[in-house]
Every structure is written in structure tokens, then in C-alpha cells.
Amino acid sequence: MQNDKPLLPRRKFLGNLTKAGLFGAATLAPGARAAATAVSDPEAASAADAHTFLCQPYLQHPMPDGMTVMWLSNKPTYSWVEYGESEALGTTAHHASGGIVDSYNTLHRIRLSHLKPGTTYHYRVHSKEIVEFRPYKLTYGDTLVSDIHTFTTPALKPTEVSWLVINDIHDRPESIPHLTSLAKQPYDFVFFNGDVFDYQEDEKQIIDHLLAPAGKAFASKTPFIFTRGNHETRGKYRRELANYFDGSYIFDRVWGPVHFTVLDTGEDKPDDHPVYAGIVNFDEYRRFQAENLKKIVASPGFKKAKFRVVMMHIPHYYSGDWHGPTHCREMFADIFEKAGVDLFIAGHTHKMGIHQPVKGQHSYPIVIGGGPKDGNRTLIQVKATDKDLRLVMLKDDGSEFGKVDLKSKR
CATH class of the missing domain: 3.60.21.10 (Metallo-dependent phosphatases)
Structure with missing residues (x-):
């Protein structure tokens, strides 16, 4: 049961910059540099701002009657899991504590309970962006939906x-x-x-x-x-x-x-x-x-x-x-x-x-x-x-x- 490093995506990103472009931007004042970057690569700026999953869902805490599904999004969301014994799914789950449903978070942990032992389940995860969270007004944005994945719960008394x-x-x-x-x-x-x-x-x-x-x-x-x-x-x-x-x-x-x-x-x-x-x-x-x-x-x-x-x-x-x-x-x-x-x-x-x-x-x-x-x-x-x-x-x-x-x- 239960860790330097240049991070690889950043290294790859830097490797794609030309020397001229890198040093050219560096010579500008901060405000001008930001404007130049925005104008020169608007698609990159838009992609960087897009709502996206940061990893595929990953499984934790396997038990005969339950499984935890976790994942991350890059923006605060309300998130839930759809699951069932076929690709039709049919059941939804979210996490709540003290009467409050998890929301406006980027790290998601949802326990699927009351499952059958030794049974294969299909599931997918949803993350609906919360673009505004005020005391009496909540505004949603786009919803991310993952592919359908499967897992099998442990048997009740496995041999x-x-x-x-x-x-x-x-x-x-x-x-x-x-x-x-x-x-x-x-x-x-x-x-x-x-x-x-x-x-x-x-x-x-x-x-x-x-x-x-x-x-x-x-x-x-x-x-x-x-x-x-x-x-x-x-x-x-x-x-x-x-x-x-x-x-x-x-x-x-x-x-x-x-x-x-x-x-x-x-x-x-x-x-x-x-x-x-x-x-x-x-x-x-x-x-x-x-x-x-x-x-x-x-x-x-x-x-x-x-x-x-x-x-x-x-x-x-x-x-x-x-x-x-x-x-x-x-x-x-x-x-x-x-x-x-x-x-x-x-x-x-x-x-x-x-x-x-x-x-x-x-x-x-x-x-x-x-x-x-x-x-x-x-x-x-x-x-x-x-x-x-x-x-x-x-x-x-x-x-x-x-x-x-x-x-x-x-």
C-alpha cells in the first residue's frame, strides 16, 4: 500500500522558442513584452487559457464495495462521476461534507460506494467550470467530459x-x-x-x-x-x-x-x-x-x-x-x-x-x-x-x- 528537476513540458516549450524570439521579448519592458507575446501568438494565449483536464482520472482505495476516482482540472469546477455496469452508465456521484458539495476546486476526489464485489464498472468524469462564485450568484462555464473507462472491484473473498x-x-x-x-x-x-x-x-x-x-x-x-x-x-x-x-x-x-x-x-x-x-x-x-x-x-x-x-x-x-x-x-x-x-x-x-x-x-x-x-x-x-x-x-x-x-x- 504507499520523491531536481526541470519539468519536461516546460523544457520542451523553451526548446521550441527561437533565440531571436527569446532575446527579443526579453529586451522589452514587462508590459510591452506581455503585449508583444499576446499579439504574436494569440492562439497560444487562447490555448493556455482553455479549460482542460490536467490528467486522466486515476483510481484509489479499491475495496469490494467501493472505489475512489480522482483527477485534476486547471480551473475551479463543480465535478461529478457517472458510472454503471455498462456504457449506459446511469448513476452519478459527487462528494459532499457537512451539507456542502465539493465545488470551486481543481483537485477532485469522489468515492463510489455501495458497489458490487468482483464487478466491472464503466465510468467517466465531468468538471463544470465555475467562472463566477459570489455569495448569491454562481455562474457556470463549459463542462469537460472524459472518455469512458472501466475498473473491476475486488471480490468479497478473493482466492x-x-x-x-x-x-x-x-x-x-x-x-x-x-x-x-x-x-x-x-x-x-x-x-x-x-x-x-x-x-x-x-x-x-x-x-x-x-x-x-x-x-x-x-x-x-x-x-x-x-x-x-x-x-x-x-x-x-x-x-x-x-x-x-x-x-x-x-x-x-x-x-x-x-x-x-x-x-x-x-x-x-x-x-x-x-x-x-x-x-x-x-x-x-x-x-x-x-x-x-x-x-x-x-x-x-x-x-x-x-x-x-x-x-x-x-x-x-x-x-x-x-x-x-x-x-x-x-x-x-x-x-x-x-x-x-x-x-x-x-x-x-x-x-x-x-x-x-x-x-x-x-x-x-x-x-x-x-x-x-x-x-x-x-x-x-x-x-x-x-x-x-x-x-x-x-x-x-x-x-x-x-x-x-x-x-x-x-
């Missing part, structure tokens, strides 16, 4: 689950469609295991480097789940990042034969390191998670699961002796060991590895995905049934790096 894991792509959006295209079997969700970004700069970065490429590749049909890496804790937009997902960076859940535990490992350096300027508190955050983890492993869902899988960004072994990894080991290792974890999946090191159990350290395989550069990127694909769990790590050329095969102990 298997399959998922992909991507980690440490570090603001390389082209890696998302490339890596997901390597999948050799269907999958129920994609898990982003941290450091999708170098740091959090603004909304455009989140759209261009995650939401847009994921939407085009898979996320309008198949949901994804996101947890932070240490890089997603950095930058002026770090606190806003969570708004773009429906869920928490830390959670646990049973899906078919698997109990998933997802933790947020925080930063890799001490809280008092100068680079953090006194505004982080990750040691306490990890202590809180450790106390919660004790409750998770004592739960019936964890105890009865055929397989117990933990996913988090920083591995507590095989990642050096920096403070983050060693504190994770101090907080979590004994709990994992005593609880009988079956499989652990991480990233962070940029060094792909499958580490089999080591007596006196960890009694379960530790799988660590690769790093961001071509030739070092990985896709981890896992499928579990009541009897077997099989993990395969693929390199970015599609070749197999290694695998893990487990039999259920319960």
Missing part, C-alpha cells in the same frame, strides 16, 4: 491477489509506462514504494511525474497505492503531497490470502541533521508506528492470513549504517521476527537484491528493488494464492533478476 511494485524512479516519469509494460500477468494494483520524486516542489511536478504517466499507463483502469520514501519528505510541497491520494502512507489490509502491512520509514538521517533545519520528527514517528505495528500483528487478520507481507521504503537490513535504516531495525525488526512475517519488500538502496533468510537476523526473504537509472530499474511482480506466493523481480530490459517462491505456513 488470489497479484500486484506490482515500483520504487526509486526519482522524477523519471517515462519509467512508469515502461516498467508497467513489462508485467507478464494481470495485476490488481500497483504499489509505489517510495522515492518516485527527488523532492516535492509543486503540484505540476506531481501531475507530470506521477499522475499523468500513471493515468495513461494503467491508473484509469487499475488503482495504485503510494507510500513515501525519504525523498518525499523534502521540499516546500511535501505536506501537500498526501492530498493527491485517497489513503494513508501507513496502513494494513487483508486482500485475499495476503495481509499487507505498509509503513512510512521517514528520513535516512538523524532528525537533528543540519539539512532538516529543525523541522522534522521522524524518530517519534517511527516509534508511533512500532507501537501500532504491535497491534497489527496481534490482529485476527494478520494471524489468519496465508501470507504476511510487509512493504516499506527503507530496508532495515542491507542498507548501511545510516540512522534511518538502523532506527528502523531497532523499531521494527524484533516485531517482524516474533510475528512471523513471510516476505519483506523495500527500495532505497538503488541496488537490486533478493536476500534469503539469515539465521539470527531475519527469517524471511528481504527483496530490495533497484534504482532510477536505465539498466538498474526494476519491476517487482507478486502473485499469491491460498497455497503459494511467487515473486519475480524483472530488470528494465524484461529479463529476470531473481525470484522468491513461498509455501503457506498456515
Whole structure:
């Protein structure tokens, strides 16, 4: 379950300007420069002002009876979802809280509830521009309508689950469609295991480097789940990042034969390191998670699961002796060991590895995905049934790096 960069669209835009045009505009006074730009390219100015979607709809929080649809528009709107079991659709949903319907916003999150388990639904999203919002007068503009997409809700008691894991792509959006295209079997969700970004700069970065490429590749049909890496804790937009997902960076859940535990490992350096300027508190955050983890492993869902899988960004072994990894080991290792974890999946090191159990350290395989550069990127694909769990790590050329095969102990 749950990140410098010149942004690519801006680089492409600048690359299309001629040197003469660029320097010519730069020599004008600001007012004259704006006027010259407007006169010289009125179509571009009109296109820039057009009402548009900023990404395709993307799916979040899959459950047997519900699915969350999210998307962004470039102008404030009133938005809703049409959905149904056929392309005729027939049902609409919007989000309301305290008697007020979400409106005059650009980030849209609408939960579709009371769905049937194991059922395919068709849906499309609508965003009606609000051009004027006064206390007693609201004026609408054009309405955007997406294509019709489909998703399938999880079964109520699925006999298997399959998922992909991507980690440490570090603001390389082209890696998302490339890596997901390597999948050799269907999958129920994609898990982003941290450091999708170098740091959090603004909304455009989140759209261009995650939401847009994921939407085009898979996320309008198949949901994804996101947890932070240490890089997603950095930058002026770090606190806003969570708004773009429906869920928490830390959670646990049973899906078919698997109990998933997802933790947020925080930063890799001490809280008092100068680079953090006194505004982080990750040691306490990890202590809180450790106390919660004790409750998770004592739960019936964890105890009865055929397989117990933990996913988090920083591995507590095989990642050096920096403070983050060693504190994770101090907080979590004994709990994992005593609880009988079956499989652990991480990233962070940029060094792909499958580490089999080591007596006196960890009694379960530790799988660590690769790093961001071509030739070092990985896709981890896992499928579990009541009897077997099989993990395969693929390199970015599609070749197999290694695998893990487990039999259920319960």
C-alpha cells in the first residue's frame, strides 16, 4: 500500500522558442513584452487559457464495495462521476461534507460506494467550470467530459491477489509506462514504494511525474497505492503531497490470502541533521508506528492470513549504517521476527537484491528493488494464492533478476 528537476513540458516549450524570439521579448519592458507575446501568438494565449483536464482520472482505495476516482482540472469546477455496469452508465456521484458539495476546486476526489464485489464498472468524469462564485450568484462555464473507462472491484473473498511494485524512479516519469509494460500477468494494483520524486516542489511536478504517466499507463483502469520514501519528505510541497491520494502512507489490509502491512520509514538521517533545519520528527514517528505495528500483528487478520507481507521504503537490513535504516531495525525488526512475517519488500538502496533468510537476523526473504537509472530499474511482480506466493523481480530490459517462491505456513 504507499520523491531536481526541470519539468519536461516546460523544457520542451523553451526548446521550441527561437533565440531571436527569446532575446527579443526579453529586451522589452514587462508590459510591452506581455503585449508583444499576446499579439504574436494569440492562439497560444487562447490555448493556455482553455479549460482542460490536467490528467486522466486515476483510481484509489479499491475495496469490494467501493472505489475512489480522482483527477485534476486547471480551473475551479463543480465535478461529478457517472458510472454503471455498462456504457449506459446511469448513476452519478459527487462528494459532499457537512451539507456542502465539493465545488470551486481543481483537485477532485469522489468515492463510489455501495458497489458490487468482483464487478466491472464503466465510468467517466465531468468538471463544470465555475467562472463566477459570489455569495448569491454562481455562474457556470463549459463542462469537460472524459472518455469512458472501466475498473473491476475486488471480490468479497478473493482466492488470489497479484500486484506490482515500483520504487526509486526519482522524477523519471517515462519509467512508469515502461516498467508497467513489462508485467507478464494481470495485476490488481500497483504499489509505489517510495522515492518516485527527488523532492516535492509543486503540484505540476506531481501531475507530470506521477499522475499523468500513471493515468495513461494503467491508473484509469487499475488503482495504485503510494507510500513515501525519504525523498518525499523534502521540499516546500511535501505536506501537500498526501492530498493527491485517497489513503494513508501507513496502513494494513487483508486482500485475499495476503495481509499487507505498509509503513512510512521517514528520513535516512538523524532528525537533528543540519539539512532538516529543525523541522522534522521522524524518530517519534517511527516509534508511533512500532507501537501500532504491535497491534497489527496481534490482529485476527494478520494471524489468519496465508501470507504476511510487509512493504516499506527503507530496508532495515542491507542498507548501511545510516540512522534511518538502523532506527528502523531497532523499531521494527524484533516485531517482524516474533510475528512471523513471510516476505519483506523495500527500495532505497538503488541496488537490486533478493536476500534469503539469515539465521539470527531475519527469517524471511528481504527483496530490495533497484534504482532510477536505465539498466538498474526494476519491476517487482507478486502473485499469491491460498497455497503459494511467487515473486519475480524483472530488470528494465524484461529479463529476470531473481525470484522468491513461498509455501503457506498456515
